[in-house]
Amino acid sequence: MSKGNPFILSSGKVPHLYIDRLMQKNKIIEDFCDEMPSNQIYMLTGIRGCGKTVMMTDIERQLEATGDFVILNLSIDGDLVEEWAGGLYDHPMMKRKFLDLKLDFSLLGIGASIEKSEPVSDISTAIRKMLDVVRKAKKKLLIAIDEAVNSEEMKRFGSLFSIFLRTDYPVYLIMTGLPQNIYSVINSKTLTFLTRAPRIVLEPINYTLMRNAYKEVFKISKEESENMAVLTKGYSFGFQLLGYLLWERRMKKPDASFKDILDEYDARLAEGAYDKIWQDMSESDIILCKAMVRADSGSISNIRNEIGCSSQSLNNYKNRLVDRGIINVKGHGYIEFSLPRFKEYVLEQISMAE
Ligand SMILES: Nc1ncnc2c1ncn2[C@@H]1O[C@H](COP(=O)(O)OP(=O)(O)OP(=O)(O)O)[C@@H](O)[C@H]1O
Ligand SMILES: [Mg+2]
Incomplete structure (x- = not known):
């Protein structure tokens, strides 16, 4: 990379040339900062590379600056509940307070044992005790999870989180994920409390600002x-x-x-x-994409002719790709790729397969 290039390709950190999705971002920030929040959970979703991780990082940064939030980033690869307990215990905003109160979680492998205190041996009790302190300090705990998937750890984490949510602890959750993964997390039996949480599908960034x-x-x-x-x-x-x-x-x-x-x-x-x-696509997704390119028009009836399927099947194929952020419905009876140069990409795939 040349020195001074203001554009960055690495994911995650907020880029120097950042086009804010102000409305979507502020909705979340305002809600989380409200005394009576209408939602304590938000899920950010959209296709790979649409900016989910960056938006979450930006929101965390802004909430951290208020001084009211204790923020924990949990990694989906680890044991979320353990990370939650360990990360909260070590959080620089809270650690001193936990030590002053002689909270002893040494039996759980968190911190050192403390003289004349009753060690806690159950991880959910440990978290509850720490959350009592967070609440007393008039802080809120925000947990951020990037690239959520429907794993056993996620289920265990979710069921514990939902208990604290229901019992009015100041717990907040923001998660990102690909549409298909978020969908699978929400539909997991143990995570039904997520069904009502808003899903924010990241919109395209603003043309005028990009220009x-x-x-x-x-x-x-x-x-x-x-x-x-x-x-x-x-x-x-x-x-x-x-x-x-x-x-x-x-x-x-x-x-x-x-x-x-x-x-x-x-x-x-x-x-x-x-x-x-492309690798994540199903066979029907690929059939539809190729037919869109072959028909060389966004007209749904032309595309259906190209595939030779029923309009019900085409509708199903289409809805899947819309949900995944790969195509847009462009007025009645028309669809288009939402990703730039994707038509050229599909053309390349077609010519490679021939
Ligand atoms: N609002 C924005 N304005 C300008 N560039 C952005 C914006 N959001 C993200 N980017 C850039 O887009 C790229 C992808 O961002 P990011 O990694 O956040 O996407 P993602 O949705 O998390 O992708 P993935 O699904 O692969 O995790 C990065 O290079 C990032 O710098
Ligand atoms: Mg990401």
Whole structure:
């Protein structure tokens, strides 16, 4: 990477050129900060690379700045309940208070044993005791889980969390996940309390703001920057990638235009996102995508002719892809890919299979 490239491809941390989804973000922040929150759980979902992790990180950062939230990031790969207990105990905002109260969780492998105190041997009791302290300190506990999946650990975590939620502890939860994973988490029998929690499907990032960012960074015309913004379709990863590649090219060729990097844009979209998206697709998803490209029109009736299936089947195929954020319904009877250059990607897949 060249020095000074303001675009970043690594995921997770909030990028320098960040196009805020202000409305969606503020809804969550306002709710969590409210004295009588209408929701204490939010799930962020959307296709790979749409910006879920970044949005969650940004929300955490903003809530942390209020000073009212104790924030714990739990890793889905570990034992969530253990991480919860251990992480809360060690949290810099709380640790001193727990020590002063002589909370002894040494039997659980958390902290050291404390003289003249009754050691706690049950992890949910340990968490409850710590939450009592959090509440007394007028703080709220926010748990953040990236890439939630329907695992045994998730179920164990969820059932404990729901008990604290029901008994009015100041516990908050934000989770991200691919639509199919979030769907499976919500439909898990033990996690029914999540059914009512709002799911926020990340919307495309704002065109005008993207255009302005490109215009300013590259000192290009409004028209050229507009064309670049269109080429990202509001896909967060696409926005960073296109800017990143143009920056790199301009280091070698200062008057390069985005047209010079289209091939590389396609290749890196595939490598960084589309190959994985394609692998996660079912056979019917692939049939529909290929038919959309072959029919060379978004018209549902043309696509149905191409596949030769019933309109009910087509409807099912279509709804699956809409839910996963791969296609959009574009007015009555029309669909389109929501991801940039995805048509070109599918074309490539077709030609490779032939
Ligand atoms: N609001 C935004 N404005 C500009 N760039 C963004 C924004 N959100 C995310 N990005 C960029 O998009 C890329 C993908 O972001 P992120 O990793 O958050 O996506 P994700 O939805 O969590 O993906 P995955 O499903 O693979 O975990 C990163 O390069 C990130 O810097
Ligand atoms: Mg992510």
